[in-house]
Amino acid sequence: MASTTHTAAALAERFGLALRGDGATAIDSVATLSGAGARQLSFLANPRYRGQLAGSAAGVVVVREADAEGLDRTLLVARDPYVAFAKIAALFDPPRVASPGVHASAVVDASAEVDPAAEVGAFACIGARARVAAGAIIGPGCIVGEDCMVGAGSHLVARVTLVRRVRLGERVLVHPGAVLGADGFGLAMDGGRWIKVPQQGGVVVGDDCEIGANTTIDRGAIEDTVLEEDVRLDNQIQIGHNVRIGAHTAMAGCVAVAGSAVIGRYCLIGGAAGIVGHIRICDRVVVQAMSLVTSSIEVPGEYSSGTPLMDARSWRRSAARFRQLDALARQVQALGKEKT
């Protein structure tokens, strides 16, 4: 697909990297160390792949200074090869730019405002009082519900639903199947039956956020559910009503965050982790995969719960003992006392 070509020298200049070897080496795409050919650029960030460097046919490799020693090939030396690679790779895969205009099949409410420089795809629905800013792309099958706003340069890839009162900032990227602004899960038990607590808040998503495929973010009960800028959510994540997520926090797939939890900035939440409602997590907290956070965290650092994987037979033995753990501990205490 790519007809773009860049020389090693041009890339060095453009991204402020040190060039070793032949600056005229031209590349037209990127590849892994093991898969790359002479016209491809690769990178070494993870030391475990260092062994692949010698055998790689890559025309250019991005490396750290420490890994560049004694290599007789064309290199771009970077402080962070992964970041440099990401920027170079982006040259060959530029983000989609809006093709202004509304597809003939789209249904746009008379009270909606779609900027002439926005793109609205096939079978999209734009609801009452919704606004779509310049450069935004509303992909095929998307629904921008009533009182929603899509900021400049934001991109709903396809089949995204913004239900009600969802306000996206600029350059927000939302993947297919995501649902933002559905009713929060608010119920009250009244005489043996549930009654619904109206969900009158909205969802506010800051600039440069990314929302993964089939992720759901409910709108608030009274006030809003909020993602600050540059929050990155992977696929299949559930964010309950009135949650607040601090800037630059990233969550891997399948995380579940219950209502009114407040999460700090620069946190990393591992896949399938859970966070219960009404607690606070401070900045720079790392939660390991499938761990459950049941109370507030006030000290930055890394947190885990769960038990290690074992063969099932051994596991059943440990698991049976877990049930008796309190009795076991008391027995040890008693033994200790007898001793003294």
Place this chain on the structure above:
Amino acid sequence: MASTTHTAAALAERFGLALRGDGATAIDSVATLSGAGARQLSFLANPRYRGQLAGSAAGVVVVREADAEGLDRTLLVARDPYVAFAKIAALFDPPRVASPGVHASAVVDASAEVDPAAEVGAFACIGARARVAAGAIIGPGCIVGEDCMVGAGSHLVARVTLVRRVRLGERVLVHPGAVLGADGFGLAMDGGRWIKVPQQGGVVVGDDCEIGANTTIDRGAIEDTVLEEDVRLDNQIQIGHNVRIGAHTAMAGCVAVAGSAVIGRYCLIGGAAGIVGHIRICDRVVVQAMSLVTSSIEVPGEYSSGTPLMDARSWRRSAARFRQLDALARQVQALGKEKT
């Protein structure tokens, strides 16, 4: 948006609440204690927010009798302030009512029956032999597949898929991205390859159920998957084939229920909990977040599994010892015996 106004006296009368203070106080919306203004109503249900009461500018506050003592402001006194609040808030956010008619873009099979008092939105598909009752709303992009039935007053918000043989009762609310009636996961291994076991059952959903965004409910293998009345499912829940869920049971987000599990009435299943297949859970069971139910539960009460969250370094030490737990217990037994 709201132009509706209600006085404190009118609300007291309407919902059978005791009025204190100025019955003429008019409110036009609801808010949190800390966010409310003079024309807003708020409530105090959770004692931890009692401190916000004094400083709140809310025109009217709904409280319990015990919290009303010595307060010199307009109050509505309720036995359950959260329930009263829910009912009052609903006045300002009435549920959507069907605008009868079929959108010009919708595709309706000739053998389907859509009541003239139902609403069918843009890009909706109504399949063979499907029926949509009076007052039902089929939102934009929804699919009502063959042999499906949507009861009176039910509401598929948008992009909901009812695949086949799904029968919704009355006033059922289904949020975007939900998929009901997909094939149950039935496989048999035949000569080293999987063969598919046909899924000939359906899904039956009782009156007043609510199904969250991106939740999936598979249809039964032979007989039906069943939700009794007033079951409330949050987002991203997976219900396997032939599961049966008792009336008034509620599940938080991301719960996974495997095939043929039978769950009682008035259960509360915490977020991301798991329930394995072919077991029974009695009425009034509470399962904590992220717990796994691996065998039948016959006694009402609260159940948990898992381990508490710890800083990762301490956790690794405990986790390593968990592997050796059986040996440790045997060692303690031996020490105890030596003693005697």
Place this chain on the structure above:
Amino acid sequence: MASTTHTAAALAERFGLALRGDGATAIDSVATLSGAGARQLSFLANPRYRGQLAGSAAGVVVVREADAEGLDRTLLVARDPYVAFAKIAALFDPPRVASPGVHASAVVDASAEVDPAAEVGAFACIGARARVAAGAIIGPGCIVGEDCMVGAGSHLVARVTLVRRVRLGERVLVHPGAVLGADGFGLAMDGGRWIKVPQQGGVVVGDDCEIGANTTIDRGAIEDTVLEEDVRLDNQIQIGHNVRIGAHTAMAGCVAVAGSAVIGRYCLIGGAAGIVGHIRICDRVVVQAMSLVTSSIEVPGEYSSGTPLMDARSWRRSAARFRQLDALARQVQALGKEKT
């Protein structure tokens, strides 16, 4: 619905089963032992249902030789009754066959190639350079994005999204809400902000795979995400970029697999299990429900993590002791030493 009828003798002949009793018994559908009537066929595979056999009104029952002893009724004797039942049931529920043609509402890019023997449903979008082979069915509301390929006889049920560079083999079945080929979750931290790492790979799905409702499979960062043939994924599963899943592996609902994990052939992954990134699992591994695989598995067998379900009060005591487990173990060691 079914007007098809088969006699016991014809079924015995067709599937190579031994007939006992009246070969002229005609059946027109299948049912459970307890629900079946005289014109229905049922089966006994799980010994726990043996007690239902005597009272069953089923016209024909499929059983193992060992269960056939002394039964005076019409039987089909099979080595694997569940497999035989699956094949017989399929006669009454044949897979949907394409009705060739493109629905008038579908939007097909000029550069796409749709075989005349393929079916494209209402509101489907077929993107640039996409190809749809003979006998494939693209259900209503599906999106087949740019550079995607749908193999012969494959079936996207409804509202499936193939984002970019997704290549499905033959006879692949994809359920509603599934999203294949969304961006992998690739991020690099650059000066305190995330930058996106382009995701230039695709997704390759082998012949005879099945992908559940609302399951997501991301496309690779550089190379492809791969499912080998006959992989079976239930609903709400998340497969990260560059994962590779071996042939005939099956995963129950809500499993989360992180990027670059490599999973062997004939594995069975239980519901809501997690697999971290960059590890390898060998062939024929069984992972129990909600277990977390945190390092490579090199020995076939069954694996678990977690703790058993307990009443919440007992659980809290065990959980508190889990925190102190290392200290407890040291205490036991000390007691042991004092002894000697």
